[in-house]
Amino acid sequence: MFYKINTYGCQMNVHESEKIAGILENLGYKATNEDSLADIILFNTCCIRENAEDKLFGNVGALKQLKKEKKDLIIAVVGCMTQQEGKASILRQKYPYVDIVLGTSNLEMLEDAINSIRRKKHIVSIVDPTMDADKTLPIYRTSYPNAWVNIMYGCNNFCTYCIVPYVRGRERSRKEVDILDDCKKLLDEGYREITLLGQNVDSYGSDLKGFNFSSLLYKVANLGGEYRVRFMTSHPKDFNDDTIAVISENENICKNIHLPVQSGSTAVLKAMNRKYTRESYLNIIDKIRKQMPECGITSDIMVGFPTETNEDYLDTLTLTEQVRFSNAFTFVYSPRVGTPAAKMVQIPDEIKKERVTKLVDLQNRISKEISLEYIGKTKEILVEDINPKYEGMVCGRTDSGRLVTFNGSSDLIGTFQNVKITHSQSSALFGEME
Ligand code: 5AD
Ligand code: SF4
Numbered sequence: 439m440f441y442k443i444n445t446y447g448c449q450m451n452v453h454e455s456e457k458i459a460g461i462l463e464n465l466g467y468k469a470t471n472e473d474s475l476a477d478i479i480l481f482n483t484c485c486i487r488e489n490a491e492d493k494l495f496g497n498v499g500a501l502k503q504l505k506k507e508k509k510d511l512i513i514a515v516v517g518c519m520t521q522q523e524g525k526a527s528i529l530r531q532k533y534p535y536v537d538i539v540l541g542t543s544n545l546e547m548l549e550d551a552i553n554s555i556r557r558k559k560h561i562v563s564i565v566d567p568t569m570d571a572d573k574t575l576p577i578y579r580t581s582y583p584n585a586w587v588n589i590m591y592g593c594n595n596f597c598t599y600c601i602v603p604y605v606r607g608r609e610r611s612r613k614e615v616d617i618l619d620d621c622k623k624l625l626d627e628g629y630r631e632i633t634l635l636g637q638n639v640d641s642y643g644s645d646l647k648g649f650n651f652s653s654l655l656y657k658v659a660n661l662g663g664e665y666r667v668r669f670m671t672s673h674p675k676d677f678n679d680d681t682i683a684v685i686s687e688n689e690n691i692c693k694n695i696h697l698p699v700q701s702g703s704t705a706v707l708k709a710m711n712r713k714y715t716r717e718s719y720l721n722i723i724d725k726i727r728k729q730m731p732e733c734g735i736t737s738d739i740m741v742g743f744p745t746e747t748n749e750d751y752l753d754t755l756t757l758t759e760q761v762r763f764s765n766a767f768t769f770v771y772s773p774r775v776g777t778p779a780a781k782m783v784q785i786p787d788e789i790k791k792e793r794v795t796k797l798v799d800l801q802n803r804i805s806k807e808i809s810l811e812y813i814g815k816t817k818e819i820l821v822e823d824i825n826p827k828y829e830g831m832v833c834g835r836t837d838s839g840r841l842v843t844f845n846g847s848s849d850l851i852g853t854f855q856n857v858k859i860t861h862s863q864s865s866a867l868f869g870e871m872e
Contacts, residue, residue: 439477440470446494447484449670450635451517453586454542455482458516460576461548473504478512478552483519485601488772491519498533505535512555514538516545521605523776542606543591546575574616583630583820583852584668587620588612589654590636594644595673597700598711598778599743599771602637609638611646614654621658625665630820630852632658634669640676652680659688664854666820666837670696675713677722686729693730694839697722698738702757703750706743710779716757723761734764734838741797742771742790744782751793758800764808764838765865766801770794805865812840812859812867819857819869821850842867 441462445455458480459469470476481498484490498515505511513536519525521541529536538551579585592607593600621632634655636642643649659667667690672681674697685691697719701707704715726733739758741751758766770790773780819834825843832846834855843866844857857869 439465439467440472440475441467441478441480442470442473442476443480443482444497445482446490447482447486447518449586449633450588450637451482451484452581453588453635454517454545456577456579456581456586457545457575458482458548459578459580461545463578464576465549465552473501477510478514480514480516483515483517485519485522485525485605485774487769488774491525494519495532498529498536502533502535512537512552514540514548514551516540516548517542518602518605522601522774523604546573583628583822584633585624585629585631586633586635587617587624588636589617589634589639589642589669593637594641595638595675595713596711598709599740599774601774601777604776606637609641609645611642611644611649613646614643614649614657617654618657618661622661625661625663628852629665630854631666631668634658634667637671638673638676639669640672640678640681650680651676652678652684655681655691656684656688659684659691665690667691668694668839672697674699674719674722679725682722682725682729685733692837692839693733694736694837695726695733696736696738699757699761700738700740701743701746701750702754703746704753706746706750706753709745709782710743716753720757720760732838734836734840735761736839737761737763737766738769739766739797739801740769740771741793742785744771744779744784746771746785746793755797755800758797758804762804762808763801764840765805768794768798768801802865806862809840809862809865809867812836813861814859816856816858816872817842817869819844819855821846821853821855823851824848836867840867842869844869844871846871 443455443458445451473479481494483494501513515529515536520539526539529539537555540547590609590611592609593603594609596603640651642651642654699719700710700712702716817836819842821832821834823833825831825833830845831843832850833841833843835841842857856872858872859867859869861868
């Protein structure tokens with residue numbers, strides 16, 4: 439029996455797919471990349487932007503014929519999109535051959551759902567985004583030497599463009615002892631990097647008494663042994679001095695911070711309900727740079743939010759230029775039904791396109807320039823994988839988060855190597871082991 443999981447969206451979804459795989463492996467299924475071999479095909483969905491949804495519907499639609507030919511094939515759609523209002527009923531109506539629909543918080547029902555389908559019952563279940571944060575699912579990890587560890591679920595921030603709080607529910611922090619326990623076990627199993635995951639990691643503990651992110655981070659970094667710690671995503675409104683101090687004082691916490699700015703205009707940030715200003719964001723960046731000059735700072739930047747004037751947009755460009763993100767994910771705002779911004783006057787598509795093109799060009803130039811600064815330097819790399827594009831080459835990351843490709847074979851995966859960076863191709867780095 440085989441399963442195939444198609445994962446869309448963020449790191450959180452990638453990790454949730456490892457939980458789905460854990461459940462399926464326990465049921466005796468094995469992974470495959472071939473639709474035609476699979477007995478169950480799952481779509482772990484994203485709903486952050488409109489095109490994520492369109493792609494999903496297209497791919498589910500493409501399975502209609504296969505399902506006709508193979509009656510026992512189970513098709514499941516799970517994750518964020520299913521919890522968006524109205525989407526489950528669209529799935530039911532337009533794609534009646536989908537057997538299982540489960541929300542992000544209802545993955546523990548997957549086993550029952552599969553058993554129920556096997557007994558020829560049609561099941562559709564969803565919508566409860568309040569799963570107890572202490573519930574654990576089996577995890578079939580596919581990302582050695584890195585292991586993702588959820589520290590919290592949900593989000594309380596209600597940025598006016600964002601659907602996440604509606605589909606993933608309120609913030610629920612996991613218990614610190616459980617997180618530390620997971621991390622210890624993973625290190626004992628040989629994992630070399632732990633990435634703490636949450637929609638808003640730096641507000642960890644705000645729903646618990648006496649716990650916060652900086653002290654959790656400190657504890658995760660001091661479990662003993664040789665390993666790295668990463669975390670994502672941080673929200674600028676919660677990124678405090680204690681957190682900066684813990685990162686800078688602990689060598690094994692990667693100097694790599696993903697701190698989405700969204701916009702360089704205080705007025706737009708206010709309309710987005712981001713709860714910080716251009717100045718306070720730049721102030722955090724200053725503090726990070728002072729204490730950790732080599733820190734790789736990455737971001738999410740959005741253009742075309744309703745109310746964004748040309749001046750606001752220019753503010754985003756100047757901020758991008760000033761901060762010099764080592765990398766940034768650029769987003770064109772797309773309205774999500776049910777969010778406040780969807781009801782505002784929208785910016786024409788041509789303007790959005792123009793704005794994003796210029797922003798992407800600017801960020802590409804900066805990323806390339808930053809790559810050039812690495813040439814000639816020796817960096818410690820945690821080897822992650824073979825690089826399938828180049829024979830006899832492996833790749834891994836610097837502590838600042840840059841991917842480096844160099845000569846080597848798969849037996850290096852999971853080891854730390856000193857690599858001299860020799861050249862870059864656009865922003866990708868290449869080097870030689872010392
Ligand atoms: N349109 C475009 N981008 C969005 N994001 C969130 N919601 C939207 C939307 N409606 C982006 C934000 C966030 C990232 C994960 O997705 O930049 O940080
Ligand atoms: Fe969405 Fe804002 Fe929460 Fe991030 S912090 S998940 S952008 S609401």
